[in-house]
Amino acid sequence: MVNTIGVIGLGVMGRNIALNMANNGEQVAVYNYTRDLTDQLMEKLDGQTLIPYYELETFVQSLAVPRKVFIMVTAGTATDSVIQSLIPLLQQGDIIMDGGNSHYQDTERRYDELKPHGIGYLGVGVSGGEVGALTGPSIMPGGDLHFYNEVAPILTKIAAKADGEACCTYIGPKGAGHFVKMVHNGIEYADMQLIAEAYTFLRGNLSLSVEEIADIFETWNEGELKSYLIEITAEILRKKDNVTGLPLVDVILDQAGQKGTGKWTSLQAIDNGIPTSIITEALFARYLSALKEERIQAQPILAGPAKNTQSLDKAEWIEYVRQALYMGKICAYAQGFTQYKMTSEINNWNLPLKDIALIFRNGCIIRAEFLNVISEAYDEKADLANLLIAPYFADKTARYQQSLRNIVCEGIQSGVALPCFSSSLAYYDSYRTGASNANILQAQRDYFGAHTYKRNDMEGTFHTEW
Template sequence: MLNTIGVIGLGVMGSNIALNMARKGEQVAVYNYTRDLTDQLVEKLEGQTITPYYEIQEFVQSLKTPRKVFVMVTAGKAIDSVIGSLVPYLEDGDVIMDGGNSHYEDTERRYDELKSKGIGYLGIGISGGEVGALTGPSIMPGGDHDVYEKAAPILTKIAAQVDGDACCTYIGPKGAGHFVKMVHNGIEYADMQLIAEAYTFLRERLQLSVNEIADIFETWNQGELKSYLIEITAEILRKKDEETGLPLIDVILDKTGQKGTGKWTSIQATDNGIPASIITESLFARYLSSLKEERVVADHILAGPESDEQSLDQDLWIEYIRQALYVGKVCAYAQGFTQYKMSSELYDWDLPLQDIALIFRGGCIIRAEFLNSISEAYQAQPNLANLLISPYFAEKVKDYQMGLRKVVCDGVNSGISFPCLSASLTYYDSYRTGISNASLLQAQRDYFGAHTYERRDMPGVFHTNWQ
């Protein structure tokens, strides 16, 4: 019997995707450049319909036509190498799917190259980590729609399921799928940093214990802040270090890594004039965290504000920080979905924003309770300029903005760094300002560079001889 799909790349993600496919009834061929990972997967098999291959030609020839090959290798040159090894054995109408975190521009290049050879190419964003890969991730496929239809029965089957719907939908042409995953990761960066800042306030300003903060996050996860990241934060704070007995969070070095997708999100936004300040601040926060040795030295040299002995009403301020975190998260998602909207118009992708919100509800890292409300906002207003001005979120932010203001102001006065909470407040206030100080900036540009300006009271472009 021929295999229905092949998986190349048997690291944690690839092997779990293969197991997921087999558990959903697919006949899966697997191949890895090095034999060891293939053998490790074979040892895990318990009757699953997975067949290992050790030669690329045999692997390809074992697939039912049109052949479908799912590639799960490191983004970059490794993808090009795999494609190069596959192409000689593929035929017109076969499909290659890249499920890694490839840059969307690389996906578009590969799409063009393979289309000229008659081979379909899908750039597929996958979110959910190793657990999601095994049990059901959020899947974001981009490419030609007719090529997607060939793979859709398998992709929708292995995706996370929410309310009977698969967390997989056709995103758009060429690199749209990987673009949506890229911005998803940018939102994820911001969301994680906002949560870290809320934790910092609870611990440093309210002087709560790690266990008390874990209780708070568990409570928050029962309400409108319910999300995967809030849930795992509570679990993280409960974990004890086996060596010392201390909360594990207290022995983890405060240096954060990143694999590039958040940076790509910020670069794309900057290149195209899209305001993504919260996402970018979360990226810079990671960069600053990497300067651990410098920060330790600066801690003994640079002064902060004098200690404020004033105690805060714990219950009141826990509610303020909850409100602040909610507003910050809404602003971060608003920036991400604005990037989707503006880029969709720029690239003529017609991204389905309401459907993107729905497929984020299950499997993915940024899944959150209010994604239903985000989807409803775009369903009601398909051309909605910004989530902040949708009736639901406008009302929420109106009610909660003072919580954000109080937390940011108190944090600043206490010397606590709030890059994303403060960026959220600045973004909100900037967006709601009908007449801004940009008129002075434009006047300055015209003064020293004759860059011209427009007027409020009449059409046209003007220049003044300022001297």
């Protein structure tokens, strides 16, 4: 029997990708280094046809030429191990697709290692979680275009659809696909933290119940804030704990985890001089949340502001929160897409920003209503410096910036930490300021280190004997 594609790695994501392919008419071979996951998958089939293999060599031999192998294993050494095992079994023109959360620089290294063998290597960003993998994720493939064209019929079939179009497009050479997925996750960090801060303000500053906030999020999800993360947050707030009867969110320990992609996003931005303060602040918020015991000990020691007994008008301030959240979201996406643009220029990738926004519209975690507007902004001006200056977003921020200021100021006065709201406002105000305070920094640098400076009234480089 000749299989059209093979999947290696049958954890949650891998098995669902395999089932997705089978559901879309592919003849799928499956293999896992340990037999148990293969057997578990075969026992749970519901009318699908998957062909199990227990030896890697027979798995590879079962594939139609050029062979197409989709690996979905843990990023890092596990991925390297699978690739090294495959090299002697593949031939020139065969294709390996890495669908894991690999660091894009690892993808570029693997691409270079496989190129002398004539084996195609595609770093395929996949977003959508367990459900998306099964029903249709957003897919971000990078590598050589001719190898992508070989597998595009399969990838576009299994991808999510938005307005009848597959949420899958060729991203660019080498590690571009995994880079786009990495920054996607950075945006996701910021988006999640902004939503958490909106919840914090509604609950703490407006004294709303969890049920009332769930109602608000459901209402917001019917308007311009419509997104997957807003939708699931409303559902989360509805969930009751079976043990205590309390809202489940109230018994979940406030220590956030992370798997590294947000950190990679921030580090890459820092290395290349790209301002991603909101994304990085979201990462730091997770790190600070991990200091649970220290925070408990600090609470009775560290003073906060005096409690404000003046109540806020709930309807008015709920709208302020909504507008602040939308504006924070704009700023976070502006930073993410700036990171795409600047990195694309550094690496000569020619990332299709318009199309990237379109493939995020469905299947992925950051899918949101306003991605259509982002795509239109880049369609109108492909070299747009920053989303903030696109007419639609410039108009929105002009109308919503006061609400963001209100929320940040009230948070400061009440002692409520709103790191991503605050960072969004600082980014917005910094970006709209033509004359910054960096002249002081340059003067200081020249004073203590003779680092020199430029003048705004003449050409050249200068140094002063201070």
